[in-house]
Amino acid sequence: MSDTDRRTNLPPLRLHVPEPPFRPGDPVDYSHMEIPAAGALDRPAVDAPAATMREMPYGLIRVLDGEGRATGPWNPRLEPERLVAMLRNMALTRAFDERMYRAQRQGKTSFYMKSTGEEAVAVAAAEALDRDDMCFPSYRQQGLLIVRGWPLVDMMNQIYSNKADRLKGRQLPVLYSAKEAGFFSISGNLATQMPQAVGWALASAAQGDTRIAATWCGEGSTAEGDFHAAMTFATVYRAPVIVNVVNNQWAISSFAGFAGGDETTFAARALGYGMAGLRVDGNDPLAVYAATDWAAERARTNHGPTLIEHFTYRAEGHSTSDDPAQYRSAEERSAWPLGDPIIRLKQHLIGLGVWDEERHAEMDRELAEQVKAAAKEAEKNGVLGIGLHQPFDTMFEDVFEEMPWHLKEQRAQMRAERESAGI
Amino acid sequence: MNMIEAINSAMDVAMERDPMVTVLGEDVGYFGGVFRATAGLQKKYGKTRVFDTPITECGIAGVAVGMAAYGLRPVPEIQFADYIYPALDQLVSEAARLRYRSAGEFTAPITVRSPFGGGIFGGQTHSQSPEGIFTHVSGLKTVIPSTPYDAKGLLIAAIEDNDPVIFFEPKRIYNGPFDGHYDRPISPWSKHEGSEVPEGYYTVPLGKAAVRREGGDVTILAYGTMVHVVLGVVNDLGIDAEVIDLRTLLPLDIETIDASVMKTGRCVVVHEATRTSGFGAELAALVQERCFYHLEAPVARVTGFDTPYPHSLEWAYFPGPVRIGKALKRILED
Numbered sequence: 001m002s003d004t005d006r007r008t009n010l011p012p013l014r015l016h017v018p019e020p021p022f023r024p025g026d027p028v029d030y031s032h033m034e035i036p037a038a039g040a041l042d043r044p045a046v047d048a049p050a051a052t053m054r055e056m057p058y059g060l061i062r063v064l065d066g067e068g069r070a071t072g073p074w075n076p077r078l079e080p081e082r083l084v085a086m087l088r089n090m091a092l093t094r095a096f097d098e099r100m101y102r103a104q105r106q107g108k109t110s111f112y113m114k115s116t117g118e119e120a121v122a123v124a125a126a127e128a129l130d131r132d133d134m135c136f137p138s139y140r141q142q143g144l145l146i147v148r149g150w151p152l153v154d155m156m157n158q159i160y161s162n163k164a165d166r167l168k169g170r171q172l173p174v175l176y177s178a179k180e181a182g183f184f185s186i187s188g189n190l191a192t193q194m195p196q197a198v199g200w201a202l203a204s205a206a207q208g209d210t211r212i213a214a215t216w217c218g219e220g221s222t223a224e225g226d227f228h229a230a231m232t233f234a235t236v237y238r239a240p241v242i243v244n245v246v247n248n249q250w251a252i253s254s255f256a257g258f259a260g261g262d263e264t265t266f267a268a269r270a271l272g273y274g275m276a277g278l279r280v281d282g283n284d285p286l287a288v289y290a291a292t293d294w295a296a297e298r299a300r301t302n303h304g305p306t307l308i309e310h311f312t313y314r315a316e317g318h319s320t321s322d323d324p325a326q327y328r329s330a331e332e333r334s335a336w337p338l339g340d341p342i343i344r345l346k347q348h349l350i351g352l353g354v355w356d357e358e359r360h361a362e363m364d365r366e367l368a369e370q371v372k373a374a375a376k377e378a379e380k381n382g383v384l385g386i387g388l389h390q391p392f393d394t395m396f397e398d399v400f401e402e403m404p405w406h407l408k409e410q411r412a413q414m415r416a417e418r419e420s421a422g423i
Numbered sequence: 424m425n426m427i428e429a430i431n432s433a434m435d436v437a438m439e440r441d442p443m444v445t446v447l448g449e450d451v452g453y454f455g456g457v458f459r460a461t462a463g464l465q466k467k468y469g470k471t472r473v474f475d476t477p478i479t480e481c482g483i484a485g486v487a488v489g490m491a492a493y494g495l496r497p498v499p500e501i502q503f504a505d506y507i508y509p510a511l512d513q514l515v516s517e518a519a520r521l522r523y524r525s526a527g528e529f530t531a532p533i534t535v536r537s538p539f540g541g542g543i544f545g546g547q548t549h550s551q552s553p554e555g556i557f558t559h560v561s562g563l564k565t566v567i568p569s570t571p572y573d574a575k576g577l578l579i580a581a582i583e584d585n586d587p588v589i590f591f592e593p594k595r596i597y598n599g600p601f602d603g604h605y606d607r608p609i610s611p612w613s614k615h616e617g618s619e620v621p622e623g624y625y626t627v628p629l630g631k632a633a634v635r636r637e638g639g640d641v642t643i644l645a646y647g648t649m650v651h652v653v654l655g656v657v658n659d660l661g662i663d664a665e666v667i668d669l670r671t672l673l674p675l676d677i678e679t680i681d682a683s684v685m686k687t688g689r690c691v692v693v694h695e696a697t698r699t700s701g702f703g704a705e706l707a708a709l710v711q712e713r714c715f716y717h718l719e720a721p722v723a724r725v726t727g728f729d730t731p732y733p734h735s736l737e738w739a740y741f742p743g744p745v746r747i748g749k750a751l752k753r754i755l756e757d
């Protein structure tokens with residue numbers, strides 16, 4: 001188009017590029033964030049049609065108020081012993097993360113990812129699911145394994161890629177697989193687990209089984225096609241599946257706005273599919289429990305899938321490979337208005353009169369010892385790069401059920417290479 | 424039986440024998456597939472074992488991986504191989520590597536069926552041959568039949584196999600073999616060898632090639648539609664060629680290839696897929712590495728061109744009798 005053809009009576013179009021509210025050095029003000037009072041949202045019947053629950057994905061299900069009191073229709077009214085168990089599992093997850101983070105800093109492994117601040121998302125969900133329900137997690141749900149009593153030493157062996165690693169040193173640290181714990185092998189490719197979970201759930205339904213599936217991805221990952229394929233399949237076949245979106249505000253250095261979070265909530269993604277959508281205070285373990293319990297019952301009674309957005313905050317870096325100070329305000333964490341899930345549950349238990357600061361400190365000491373002992377045990381099997389790894393031959397195993405000729409040839413070539421090098 | 428009936432029969436037999444076998448894909452249920460390959464299966468086995476899916480190849484493949492993790496044996500159909508790319512990540516990163524990354528805890532015994540190849544005026548979106556993309560992936564098996572008998576036996580073997588299998592069906596020869604002369608009337612499978620297909624269960628093992636014609640002067644490696652085109656050329660020109668139908672590209676039957684090339688001393692590789700980085704390059708390299716001292720001429724490749732499949736010029740693209748004949752004459756003169 002030549003200059004003379006340009007239509008000068010129209011305003012030039014502008015490209016909108018989202019910006020997070022705060023960058024490094026900025027003061028943090030969360031007053032724009034709407035935080036409904038605890039107990040304010042209704043709890044619909046588990047068989048309610050998705051279209052009648054439109055406020056669920058836009059509100060925020062909260063049970064614990066600012067003083068740690070449980071209130072409202074979503075209060076799951078759990079026995080104090082169960083609440084203490086939940087607290088313990090969250091604290092154990094944090095202690096585990098702490099220890100493994102340090103192990104990475106000490107050069108014992110290549111990489112680690114913490115779930116600090118998000119412990120309730122996995123722990124409270126696992127408490128609400130049945131032990132034999134199948135989980136298709138992302139990499140920040142180590143709490144699932146903790147709740148299911150999976151040996152810490154086994155998890156650490158995987159992180160160290162040592163000779164006792166059942167995954168034969170093939171996966172990046174934290175990409176666990178534990179079939180016996182109903183924990184699907186984690187992929188490094190984001191969101192691929194979403195349609196897989198739906199497929200598992202479809203199979204369970206087709207077989208007349210009673211087990212359901214649950215899957216987790218970050219809010220950033222919802223932009224992947226796999227997420228939308230999973231949502232379509234889940235609603236079309238009314239799959240017994242819970243789709244969890246962990247909105248921890250950040251996808252490495254990209255804030256939630258780049259996944260569409262500025263325009264709507266992630267829970268509201270459910271509406272267009274005709275799926276039930278719940279938006280939950282992800283730092284409120286009771287709310288996460290209650291929402292998961294609701295969704296599980298809905299799935300188990302053939303009323304279909306639920307999308308749960310867990311509104312939370314990633315308190316630490318994305319992984320040991322990034323430095324969040326480079327892209328976000330340091331104040332964001334301390335000012336986060338929904339608090340810390342462990343502190344909130346602790347406060348609640350103290351309010352109930354079944355817990356106190358001393359017992360809490362004692363528990364933390366105990367858990368740190370437990371984790372330390374497990375790490376020592378795991379380190380006997382080696383840490384990354386110091387020789388106690390899997391035999392080299394295992395590299396060629398499990399590509400196929402039976403090894404074809406070309407892999408046998410390559411294995412022989414590797415053996416010869418190593419022999420001539422005197423290794 | 425023609426090849427579609429044979430493929431249908433394979434799924435029928437597999438579903439009858441194993442209640443875990445489940446068929447899914449776009450239009451495969453009620454209608455029985457756009458090529459009718461799944462016709463009648465939903466009626467016989469019900470909607471939970473044979474069902475239509477949304478149009479999301481990524482979803483179809485991902486859901487199939489999850490179903491397999493549960494313990495089913497899914498047989499997803501991708502309506503045309505040209506549409507397999509949205510499913511690529513689920514096949515390449517997930518299905519292919521699940522056994523490896525979980526050290527055998529989880530496996531993905533899925534068989535992805537998909538019609539491929541040109542010669543039906545399908546334009547560049549219904550004609551491609553993407554097999555080379557899959558043979559490049561560690562952990563996938565790639566199978567391509569060339570007769571109804573093999574199609575049924577190979578498909579049953581693929582469904583029973585505990586590894587993920589990409590099963591490409593040469594759609595040009597669904598109804599009858601094709602000798603490359605597009606201007607001649609097509610003669611139905613019933614008049615040809617390979618169409619006698621037993622009703623019941625049998626398998627053709629994966630990883631085993633078939634020698635379709637014995638000969639002493641040159642070895643021709645081909646698969647799918649091209650096997651018949653090659654046989655036609657060899658007969659027309661009266662060349663004493665040994666024609667090997669690979670049937671499984673990965674794992675490859677290297678013994679049969681080695682033995683033949685060492686006997687004939689010459690090798691021509693023929694496929695319809697584009698040339699650069701195609702599976703023919705792998706075959707030529709293997710033959711060169713393993714049979715160099717027996718070769719009397721460089722290994723030759725006859726392939727499609729490195730262009731998308733052009734609708735109106737598809738017969739110019741297609742590696743037909745003229746292109747193959749020229750290559751054969753050249754290599755025999757060397």
Ligand SMILES: Cc1ncc(C[n+]2csc(CCOP(=O)(O)OP(=O)(O)O)c2C)c(N)n1
Pocket residue numbers: 140188189190217218219220221222246248250251252314318
């Ligand atoms: C398909 C794919 N693309 C990119 C990456 C690199 N990557 C790893 S984690 C990540 C951010 C994910 O953010 P989010 O989904 O919000 O989860 P979070 O880490 O916040 O829990 C990216 C881009 C990847 N692993 N896979």
